Amino acid sequence: MLPTLPLLTSLLLLPSALANGLYGKSSAVLSVDGQSYRRLIADSNHTSIVEFYAPWCGHCQNLKPAYEKAATSLKGLAKVAAVNCDAEENKPLCGNMGVQGFPTLKIVRPGKKPGRPAVEDYQGARSAKAIADAVVERIPNHVRRLKDSDFEAWRDEGDEPKAILFSEKGVVSALLKAIAVDFKDVMSIAQIRNKDKAAVDAFNVEKFPSLLLLPGGGKDPVFYDGEMKKDPMVKFLSQAASPNPDPAPKKEKAKKSTASKDKSKSSKASSSFSKASSSHASSEAQTAPASQTAETMDDASQPSESPNPKVDTEKPVHVPSEPAPPIKSLPDGLSLQQQCLNTKAGTCILALLPAVPSEKTLQAISTLSEIHHKHESAKRNLFPFYQLPHTNSQAAALRAKLSLSEDEVELVALNGKRAWFRLYPFSSSSPEDKASPLTQRSLEDWIDAIRMGDLPKSPLPSGLVVPVEQLPEEPVKVDLGGGDVGEGDAVDEDFLAQMKKQMPEGMEFAMEEIDDEEYERILAEQRKGKVEEDEDEEGGEGHDEL
Structure with a gap:
């Protein structure tokens, strides 16, 4: 059966329509080209997410509704x-x-x-x-x-305009962050939290919430009485200072020599990319059905692979993709007491691991490691x-004292000096809290709230915190230049040479790793010897030895 005239017409118009791009002028998505990218994205004070697409790509067409909704x-x-x-001017x-x-989606910060x-x-x-x-997090x-304790000092710093949001929430909202970006450096x-009564x-x-403008120059503070929306809030603050223009004003054109050099680089990148793009388009055309069919977003979760991905690129600054060290x-138990559970220890964040690690356990360690590394x-x-680890005797005691399950990973913030603790609310053992998902953003918000004192805390049960005077001193760690030395590791040659010089002639020495049980035994003997030595000094006659 031959196609009807309307169908033929639509098929003929399809390539030209797609050549204009997926996002029109009325779209919430900002269309950027090779000339405007630096001014609109790279030089902006705001975070951006940029989709690099081709109009003929089926996965790109499937992504369009979700991407516009995100915009x-x-x-x-x-x-x-x-x-x-696919546009020639954008290929470089x-x-x-x-x-x-x-x-391909890239977040630009x-x-x-x-x-x-x-x-x-x-x-x-x-x-x-x-x-x-993902964009809000960045x-x-x-x-x-x-x-x-510090609002007065901040208020009295200089005479430039300032603004304060008084809120019932401890976490800074994306809205206020965006407004602060607009007024960065001006x-x-x-x-300020509502619980800070002196400031309030x-x-x-x-x-609450209330936005207060301190205009400076001896002028009286002014409260904002409009909607908590960005545009009217920025307009209100603009009476005291002008926000940063975005996009920034165009700069003067670069010198001819620089422009010529950049043009050469762009030409090379464009040529190489064109080959990859053409190969990609040809590959997709051969495998695509005659008519467009619906595809699920799960199938489009990864970009279509380019058959010829070799592109001579001038790489931008990238965030390292390697996983953070754990x-x-x-x-x-002794190491836990020395670091966290003593009368002089500050706040610690602890991940109590179950005997059998689950996916949730691995996710918790990975997320905490990313936050710590950042x-x-x-x-x-x-x-x-x-x-x-579950083999830590004090960890088991901690679970028992806090009535925590032995089969799940638990995240606990505690302070030995002030004797308080706080559980991360994904735990089933904290029903009074609203459950939080185990994401980097929610964990960072929780940690930030603890740091600012915005969360209620519970007293640590007796018997967990020990007086710091009762703990043995931590052993002096010798830096071997290559981290911990384990079986098969090479010990730093300079260190060995220095040790050998201090030994009597003809005497050799060796280093041997001991397990935790042996380490505890040695420390116990050391403590016992110290007590006996003190008793001898108190009861016997002292004498000098040559």
Whole structure:
């Protein structure tokens, strides 16, 4: 049967329609090209997610509804953009960004230096919620968290405009983070919790949330009385300071020599990418059915692989994709007491592991490790994180005292000095709390709330915390230059040479690893010897030895 005229017409129009791209001018998705990418995305103070696509790609067409929905939900908070890699003028950009298949999603976050953003591949689910959540997690936080103890010092810093959000919540919202980005370096934005009564009373705050503008220059504070929406809030704050323009004003054109060099690089990337793209399109055309059929989003969870992915690229700054090193393990009761359960220990985050690790256990350790590694890499002081194996005797006592299940991973924040603890609310043992999913965002929010003192705490049962004076001193650790030395490891040659010089001539020495039980026995003998030595000094006659 021959196709009807209307069908033939639609088939003929399809290529030209797709050539214009998937997202029109009325779409919530921002269409970006090779010329506007730097100004709109790379130089922006805002976080962006960018889809690199080809209009003929079936997976890209399936992603479109969810991507547009994510763009609508992120309006005013972050940028949701798309680049048509099938357009000739965009091929250098797609090549330079390392695009090897469609669709490819990349999250672009402002870097420490302007114009040098951090770029990471988005590998999550292809749903609107998952995309939006991932972007929100990466919105920079320029909001200052204030308490009764420091709000006056912050208020009196300089004479520039400031703004405070008084809230019943301890966590900074994406909305306030986005507003702080708009006013970065021109107005200081802070948040104060309703429980900080001194600050609340000082500004006569009567309802929550309340936004207060401190204009500076001797002017009186002004309360905002409109909707808690971004546009009217920004307009209100703009009476004291102008927000940063976004996109930034266009800069002067680069010098001719630089432009010529960039053009050469772009031409090379474009040529290589064109070959990969053409091969990809040909491959998809051979395997695609004659008419478009519905595909589930699960099938589109991975980008279509390019048959010829070799692209000569000028790589952007990428977030390392290697997994974070696991958090430190405390194998025995003594190490737990020395680090966390003594009268001088600060706050610790503990992961109590079950005898048989489940997927939930692995996820908890992985997430805590990622958080710890992120803060450690940024040189931010945070609580120490530890994992406690089920063989740790004090971990078993901790579970018993806190009435925790032995079969599930449990996350506990505790403070030995102040003798309090707090459970992560995914635990079935904390029914008074609303259950939280085990995600990096929810865990970071929980940790941040503990750090700011926003969560109620329970007293630690007696018998868990020991006086620090009763603990033996931790053994001095010798840095061998290569980490811990285990069976088959090579000990640092310089260290061995230094030790050999201190030995009598002809005498040799060897290093042997001992297990935890032997280590405990040696420490016990050391403590016993110290007691006997003290008794001898008190009861016997002292004498000097040469």
